[in-house]
Amino acid sequence: MADNATAGSTAQNSDLRNGVTHIVWDWNGTLLNDTDANLASVNRLCAEFGRDPVDLDYWRSIFRRPLIPCYEELLGRPLTDGDWQRIDTTYHDHYKGLLPSCDLADGVLEVLRAWNAGGGTQSLLSMASHDHLVPLIADRGLTEHFTRVDGRRYDAEHDSKAEHLVEHLRAQDADPAATVLIGDIDDDAHAATAAGAHAILVATGMMSRTRLEATGHPVAETPAEAVAMLYR
Known part of the structure; x- marks a missing residue:
């Protein structure tokens, strides 16, 4: 530069x-x-929903907006409003704990x-x-x-x-x-x-x-x- x-x-x-x-x-x-913190938070919610953890290459291959279809692909099923609230809470609670290290x-x-x-x-x-x-x-x-x-x-x-x-x-x-x-x-x-x-x-x-x-x-x-x- x-x-x-x-x-x-x-x-x-x-x-x-x-x-x-x-x-x-x-x-x-x-x-x-904050890529590592994002991936760790995604894998925390994977554990919450009984899904095997994913690696960064896989997450980068499916991540997109809108977020709901993205997480439906990740978890392999449609999401209810209650599921989405659970995802949002689980992800952000874990991410906030890791944020100071970013x-x-x-x-x-x-x-x-x-x-x-x-x-x-x-x-x-x-x-x-x-x-x-x-x-x-x-x-x-x-x-x-x-x-x-x-x-x-x-x-x-x-x-x-x-x-x-x-x-x-x-x-x-x-x-x-x-x-x-x-x-x-x-x-x-x-x-x-x-x-x-x-x-x-x-x-x-x-x-x-x-x-x-x-x-x-x-x-x-x-x-x-x-x-x-x-x-x-």
Whole structure:
């Protein structure tokens, strides 16, 4: 990636691919390296439902939104409302216990600082609960890097980030055409397309690189590489 001085000069001269000046970051699997915690939590609920544990490659091969069909495939049967509540509670209780052990992805702080120093702006949008997300970002000292931090405030009809992204950009009066969403699953790409924004996907989270490449959007190995792709 370009060093801070180069990044600053580039952004200030608007020498950016597609005129992108604003980044919307995803959180889980993108800025936060929580893949192991996610898999451990999935396997905790597998045990709860009498299913054999799965490995990361398998989970990356089936994970998707909407979540209910995904978990129905995992568990091999339709889910009742009571099943879904049990899954939600089991997963999140275990995940929250592991969360303190999750680090930021490599180079994240440097990337966030460099983008701001170069005159760009950035915000954070996650499908994690808003009330859970906001204090977590504050506790890690990251709030100052973002113009806005939004988690999921309601359940969208199609369990997609698309509707949330449109509102997230509107609340900031951000131009979608000058925005890139950097995330780790194909729903991030779908959301960006629906909102009229660009997307770069990182192969660090819950989907395999093959599935990410199938979206037709650029795929990076790290958040730092994703930002480097924004420069001509």
